[in-house]
Structure formats: structure tokens, C-alpha cells
């Protein structure tokens with residue numbers, strides 16, 4: 001079947017608006033005539049597979065990675081390497097505007113802050129030992145299949161260089177699992193998620209392997225779903241991995257949250273500090289390991305950091321010794337801060353996971369905090385929560401997109417709400 005692509009969707013798919021409803025065609029661009037194989041139903045339309053681009057768009061460019069594309073063996077990590085720089089930025093900004101428009105919010109979306117290629121400091125890869133050898137990489141976009149990657153233009157070179165080393169080390173040892181790799185100041189921080197516990201051989205060989213490969217810490221967890229409930233068990237710690245947040249060094253718990261790029265984190269931190277301005281008493285909700293809370297305390301503010309994971313609040317407390325900072329472990333979905341608890345804060349910083357912060361935002365809307373700085377990694381849940389704050393009497397400033405997830409359909413943004 002041949003179709004004309006009319007628009008680009010939030011996931012980066014070309015969409016053809018046909019008489020029978022939308023047809024979603026990954027890797028196709030607006031204005032292109034494409035030949036497709038239409039498959040299963042998807043939402044209000046049908047998913048299709050791109051077979052041929054009959055009339056390429058001027059916005060199309062060659063992908064930078066050999067693993068990108070519509071094939072069955074293509075990596076699912078990137079969705080939009082085929083867009084020119086300008087049209088890629090327009091697409092991402094439009095995703096924010098469209099999400100806001102769905103909640104009747106009309107506000108400027110500022111020019112996007114971008115991060116360079118080869119800057120992603122955290123990746124999560126899957127691996128599986130097969131008769132032919134160990135495959136290690138991202139999952140395919142079309143199935144659960146693991147794409148055995150040889151390159152990744154998104155990740156830091158230090159991480160890419162580690163991939164063949166880990167492939168050799170794990171071959172024949174562990175059936176299957178996932179690897180979370182974070183680049184830190186001391187070297188790589190690696191967590192292996194696998195049902196099977198590492199055997200004695202692996203544990204004996206790990207110190208020499210890690211020293212040679214530049215891995216500061218290797219830990220293991222049974223938890224393949226990464227719910228993070230139980231901290232991973234250290235296999236070998238040559239040095240405790242750390243990062244700098246502003247001027248403060250934080251020793252990271254295994255598999256803790258870290259913004260995906262240093263560049264993106266720096267931009268978000270600058271935005272947060274500027275937006276908080278001269279507010280003296282600040283709450284940082286969903287604080288992670290203190291990427292915002294610690295620099296705010298360093299700026300002489302009195303800060304309370306709220307975070308769901310005890311290991312992360314511990315890390316904040318240790319790093320913040322001597323600063324005016326307190327950290328509380330709290331589940332903000334089950335126990336959001338109530339209006340009475342919010343009293344006394346001049347500003348609240350809010351950086352929830354992709355699900356957003358529905359419960360907390362309801363209570364913020366009912367409270368009187370003068371300034372709320374909302375950092376979000378999901379424009380859809382951000383727009384939903386923004387509508388609640390606006391209905392509660394807050395005014396939203398122009399929104400700042402920060403493209404921390406280069407070439408993927410994900411996007412970070414930062415925003416400020418002020419009580420009128």
C-alpha cells in the first residue's frame with residue numbers, strides 16, 4: 001500500500017491520515033510518499049512497517065548510526081536520526097506545544113537546549129548468552145530481541161568502549177539479564193540485573209576485570225524490573241563512584257538516579273537556581289541524590305529534600321553535611337506533602353518520574369507556595385499537572401525544553417509557576 005505522510009507523531013512516527021483512520025509509519029516523514037505494509041491496530045488507527053520511501057522529504061538526512069532504521073535488527077534506542085537538525089528541534093518543541101494544547105494551555109515554548117552526541121552517561125542494556133555467543137545491546141524497536149551493538153553515537157565513548165569488554169567477561173557465565181552502566185568520576189558504575197546470582201568464578205575474576213576495564217564498582221541485583229526496592233549487592237568496589245553537583249561531591253548509591261547527561265543536568269540546575277531566585281526556604285521534591293537540593297543549599301538556602309529511596313536521601317545527607325539541608329525519605333505518591341506542611345516554603349522544586357506528580361500537584365494547587373519550579377521528563381503528564389496548578393491560581397512562564405534524550409522521542413523540560 002502507498003500512503004502520503006501528513007504529520008509527525010510524538011513517538012517520531014510519520015502519520016498518514018487516511019479515510020480509514022491514521023496509519024503510523026515509523027521512520028517516515030511528513031510530505032513523503034511511502035510504500036508500507038499495514039499491520040496490527042494501534043490506538044485509533046493501524047501500525048505499519050516502512051518498505052520504501054518513494055519521494056524523500058528535504059528534511060530527511062542519513063542516520064549517523066549503523067543500528068538505526070526500520071529493519072528487524074535495528075536498535076530501538078533512537079527514533080529520529082533521520083531528521084535534519086532544524087526539523088528535529090521543531091518536532092520536539094511541537095510535542096511540548098501539542099501536549100499543552102491538549103490541556104488548553106497556550107504558552108511559549110522556548111528554543112530547545114540540546115546536548116551533544118556521545119554525552120549520555122547512563123545506559124541500560126540487555127544481554128543474553130546464546131550458543132553463538134553473548135549478545136549485548138539495546139532492545140530492538142520491533143520486538144524484545146536484543147540488538148548486539150557495535151557502536152552508539154548517543155552514549156559516552158567510555159561506555160561504548162566498555163561494551164565489548166563486558167561482552168567477553170559475561171560470555172558463558174550468566175544466562176541473561178540487564179546491565180545499568182553509569183559513567184562517574186571514578187570510572188564506570190555497573191549493576192548487573194539477573195535472576196541467577198553471580199557464581200564464585202565471576203566473583204573471583206571480577207576484581208582484575210574491573211581494574212583493567214575501568215569499572216569502579218560492580219554490583220548485582222535480582223531485580224530485573226529495576227524497581228529498586230532492594231539495593232544491589234556489591235560484587236567488587238574498587239572506588240565508590242561519585243559525581244559533582246555544582247560544587248558538591250556526592251557518593252552515589254548503586255543504581256541511583258542520575259540525569260542522563262551532565263550537560264542536561266547543568267542546564268536544568270541553572271534553570272532551577274535562577275527560577276528559585278532569592279527564595280530562602282526551599283523544598284526539593286523527588287530529589288534523587290540532590291542534583292538540585294545540594295546546589296540550592298550551597299547557595300545559602302535552607303533546603304528540605306524529599307525522595308522515595310532511602311539510599312539516595314542518605315547520600316544527600318552525607319554530601320550536605322555542614323549545609324542547611326535536611327533530607328527525608330518519603331513516598332510522595334502515597335504521602336504527598338499536605339498544604340499545612342507546604343506552609344513556610346518560599347519555593348518548591350518538583351522533578352517527578354514520567355508518571356508525573358498528580359497527587360502532589362493537587363495539594364500544591366490548594367496551598368500557597370509562591371513559586372513552583374517543575375522539571376519534567378514527560379510533556380504529557382507535565383501538561384496534565386500544569387492544568388491543575390493553573391486552575392489552582394498559578395501562572396505559568398514560558399516552558400524550556402531540554403533535549404537530554406538525543407534522537408529518542410523523550411524530552412525533558414523545565415518550567416516555573418508563580419502564585420498570582
Ligand SMILES: C[S@@+](CC[C@H](N)C(=O)[O-])C[C@H]1O[C@@H](n2cnc3c(N)ncnc32)[C@H](O)[C@@H]1O
Nearest residue numbers: 257286287288291307308331332333351352353
Ligand atoms: C526524575 S528523578 C529526579 C531526581 C533529581 N531531581 C535529579 O535531578 O537528579 C525522580 C526521582 O523521584 C524518585 N521517586 C520516584 N517515585 C517516587 C515516589 N513515589 N516518592 C518519592 N520519590 C520518588 C526517584 O527515586 C528519583 O530519584
